[in-house]
Amino acid sequence: MALFEIATLFTAINILILFVLTFLVIRQRRSQAISIGHNDNEEMQRAIRVHGNFTEYAPLAMLGLFAMAACGASAYWMYGIGGAFTLGRLMHAFGYSKATGKSIGRLYGTAITVLSLLVMALYLLFLVVT
Numbered sequence: 001m002a003l004f005e006i007a008t009l010f011t012a013i014n015i016l017i018l019f020v021l022t023f024l025v026i027r028q029r030r031s032q033a034i035s036i037g038h039n040d041n042e043e044m045q046r047a048i049r050v051h052g053n054f055t056e057y058a059p060l061a062m063l064g065l066f067a068m069a070a071c072g073a074s075a076y077w078m079y080g081i082g083g084a085f086t087l088g089r090l091m092h093a094f095g096y097s098k099a100t101g102k103s104i105g106r107l108y109g110t111a112i113t114v115l116s117l118l119v120m121a122l123y124l125l126f127l128v129v130t
Helices: 003-032 042-070 075-098 104-129
Strands: none
Touching (some): 003 042, 003 075, 042 075, 042 104, 075 104
């Protein structure tokens, strides 16, 4: 698979994840009859934050994958970083949607997300500098 196709693959997967998270917010709004905000409803707050947290990280990661493709990164690196980021976001979403406090999914999902972004940034710097 070509580099831009790998970046496109992960972008498509992450768009689908975003679609599911959006649907979960809509479903929660309908079941709780909350049209705006969260109405101090913990489940609604969680659904909004899971969605919001995803949208805070995913766009920059997808841009990073396309930058890696443009710089001629290794396909292995693209799959590794793209896969790690996506796994991290899924783990975070599942962990956070189940409990407001500490959870293994949220902890490891956040760690994998942040680590994959850091590795991506360092790898991009390496590609540009060398």
